[in-house]
Amino acid sequence: MTVETTTRPHSEAPDADPRIRDGRLVPEVVREDFPILHTKTSKGKPLVYLDSASSSQKPQVVIDAVDTFNSTYNANVHRGIYEIGERATAAYEAARDSVARFINAPDSHEIVFVRNATEAINLVAYSWGRKNIHRGDQIVLTEMEHHANLVPWQLLVQEQDGDLEFIPITDDGVLRQDVYEVLLRLKPKLVAFTHVSNTLGTINPVAEMTAMAHAAGALVLIDGAQAVPHVPVDVQAIGADFYAFSGHKMLGPTGSGALWARRELLEAMPPFLAGGEMIREVHLRRSTWNSIPWKFEAGTPDIAAEIGLGAAAEYLLALGMGRVREHEQELLTYALVALQREHPDLDLYGPMDAGIRSGVIPFNVRGVHPHDVAQVLDREGIAVRAGHHCTMPLHERLDLAATARASFNVYTTRADVDALVAGIGEVKRLFA
Amino acid sequence: MDDLYRDYILEHYRRPHNFGVLDDANAQFEGANPLCGDRITMQLRVSGGKIAGVGFTGRGCAISQASASLLTDEIKGKAVDEAEHMTSADVLDMLGIEISPARLKCALLSLETMQHALTEDHTPAGHQ
Numbered sequence: 001m002t003v004e005t006t007t008r009p010h011s012e013a014p015d016a017d018p019r020i021r022d023g024r025l026v027p028e029v030v031r032e033d034f035p036i037l038h039t040k041t042s043k044g045k046p047l048v049y050l051d052s053a054s055s056s057q058k059p060q061v062v063i064d065a066v067d068t069f070n071s072t073y074n075a076n077v078h079r080g081i082y083e084i085g086e087r088a089t090a091a092y093e094a095a096r097d098s099v100a101r102f103i104n105a106p107d108s109h110e111i112v113f114v115r116n117a118t119e120a121i122n123l124v125a126y127s128w129g130r131k132n133i134h135r136g137d138q139i140v141l142t143e144m145e146h147h148a149n150l151v152p153w154q155l156l157v158q159e160q161d162g163d164l165e166f167i168p169i170t171d172d173g174v175l176r177q178d179v180y181e182v183l184l185r186l187k188p189k190l191v192a193f194t195h196v197s198n199t200l201g202t203i204n205p206v207a208e209m210t211a212m213a214h215a216a217g218a219l220v221l222i223d224g225a226q227a228v229p230h231v232p233v234d235v236q237a238i239g240a241d242f243y244a245f246s247g248h249k250m251l252g253p254t255g256s257g258a259l260w261a262r263r264e265l266l267e268a269m270p271p272f273l274a275g276g277e278m279i280r281e282v283h284l285r286r287s288t289w290n291s292i293p294w295k296f297e298a299g300t301p302d303i304a305a306e307i308g309l310g311a312a313a314e315y316l317l318a319l320g321m322g323r324v325r326e327h328e329q330e331l332l333t334y335a336l337v338a339l340q341r342e343h344p345d346l347d348l349y350g351p352m353d354a355g356i357r358s359g360v361i362p363f364n365v366r367g368v369h370p371h372d373v374a375q376v377l378d379r380e381g382i383a384v385r386a387g388h389h390c391t392m393p394l395h396e397r398l399d400l401a402a403t404a405r406a407s408f409n410v411y412t413t414r415a416d417v418d419a420l421v422a423g424i425g426e427v428k429r430l431f432a
Numbered sequence: 433m434d435d436l437y438r439d440y441i442l443e444h445y446r447r448p449h450n451f452g453v454l455d456d457a458n459a460q461f462e463g464a465n466p467l468c469g470d471r472i473t474m475q476l477r478v479s480g481g482k483i484a485g486v487g488f489t490g491r492g493c494a495i496s497q498a499s500a501s502l503l504t505d506e507i508k509g510k511a512v513d514e515a516e517h518m519t520s521a522d523v524l525d526m527l528g529i530e531i532s533p534a535r536l537k538c539a540l541l542s543l544e545t546m547q548h549a550l551t552e553d554h555t556p557a558g559h560q
Binding site: 368369370371372375376386387388392395400401402430431 | 436
């Protein structure tokens with residue numbers, strides 16, 4: 001690996017960075033930072049990784065951050081009165097600062113480290129939800145939610161005797177804002193929606209939807225799992241109350257993730273998991289709670305993973321999320337044009353306007369099950385997802401049993417898209 | 433030759449044997465593979481301890497459809513007791529291709545559905 005992989009502050013002359021040319025990302029150079037993209041499959045094919053919406057690959061800086069922790073200063077956090085313990089604590093808290101900066105949170109104490117977006121949403125449903133949702137209260141969701149932003153609310157309203165309402169989508173996968181307006185007249189307590197659809201790639205107008213919810217007196221939770229790797233996220237500009245995301249989709253390690261919430265909400269919420277770390281004083285029959293965010297971080301956290309997440313946030317900040325978005329929008333346009341030109345019989349889903357869509361392409365080859373599509377592509381070294389992508393209600397709405405899905409990240413190139421276009425040709429030849 | 437999508441597998445996928453609704457079925461079950469959205473309804477006519485008729489409907493991948501096609505051919509006329517004791521290995525032998533762990537559920541959906549139909553005959557379809 002000859003390319004420099006250390007991160008640097010965004011302000012430092014970005015044009016000196018070989019990964020950025022004329023203000024634009026050069027994915028062919030960015031790729032050099034990702035060791036796995038230089039490996040071959042067991043059939044000797046170079047890996048064409050098009051499943052980043054499932055989990056992203058990790059740059060060398062993230063791998064190094066985790067390795068360095070494990071091999072040179074592994075110790076528990078907030079406990080050891082010794083050098084490596086203090087170093088572990090400092091690195092863990094510095095990662096929190098990086099994550100806060102990455103989403104422009106006003107205060108890094110508003111960042112709670114969790115395992116993934118699923119845990120973040122469950123935390124809110126359990127802690128805020130059980131205190132604030134009561135009989136007859138409404139929660140508004142959407143038809144395009146990942147199961148992670150659906151099932152926790154199903155459990156909550158079953159327990160608390162509340163109700164769920166859903167913002168429908170249009171046939172090309174855009175939320176019906178007119179119906180949302182009507183649903184807000186029900187005076188819901190909470191509106192929870194995804195920032196970017198994991199299946200269709202739709203980028204929802206989150207700031208506008210948040211303002212509408214607030215005007216109706218509802219709090220807002222945003223599932224940002226598919227947004228943080230792909231679009232600039234500024235939680236203050238969006239104005240939301242809760243923002244949840246995973247680390248492993250934004251180039252960080254599995255087991256890392258964060259919940260951001262406004263300080264006053266976190267302070268008023270009862271604890272989620274109970275045990276060590278989250279307490280201030282423990283007596284045999286009662287305890288008092290630590291301050292935020294540690295009140296919500298019971299037990300030893302995944303220290304290495306969160307330190308890796310901090311490195312991933314710094315890496316993306318150095319690339320510049322605006323540039324990341326431009327790269328993906330440009331690549332998405334290229335892919336949609338190429339797929340329709342080479343395979344006019346391909347079924348494509350989601351908005352055809354790349355301006356409101358992230359780099360996610362669900363598709364079906366007519367007469368071929370997505371599992372077979374994925375299997376044939378795999379033999380060409382191409383990794384795509386096949387199935388319902390944890391959005392069964394969305395597939396039902398679109399009357400689809402399953403889809404194949406190709407998805408992009410900072411390291412995805414036109415050559416990857418060309419390989420997909422050729423691979424689909426191979427699928428069609430085999431099943432013709 | 434293709435290691436997985438052999439000609440006879442693709443042939444069974446394109447033109448599955450015993451595909452269709454069985455009017456006089458007295459046992460049936462709808463099996464689903466929630467991971468990939470595959471669904472198969474297996475209908476059987478059981479008479480005198482033997483499987484006198486069999487039909488299946490549903491949609492799925494080449495592996496699950498070919499497996500259902502081959503399996504339904506195999507069990508026609510078989511004793512119920514024998515069909516109940518068929519194993520995963522029997523089905524994999526029948527398919528005659530190397531099935532990766534990720535596709536095992538596709539290959540075995542028809543066997544599981546058929547055995548459910550035999551043990552839970554007369555129950556409505558769609559239980560998962």
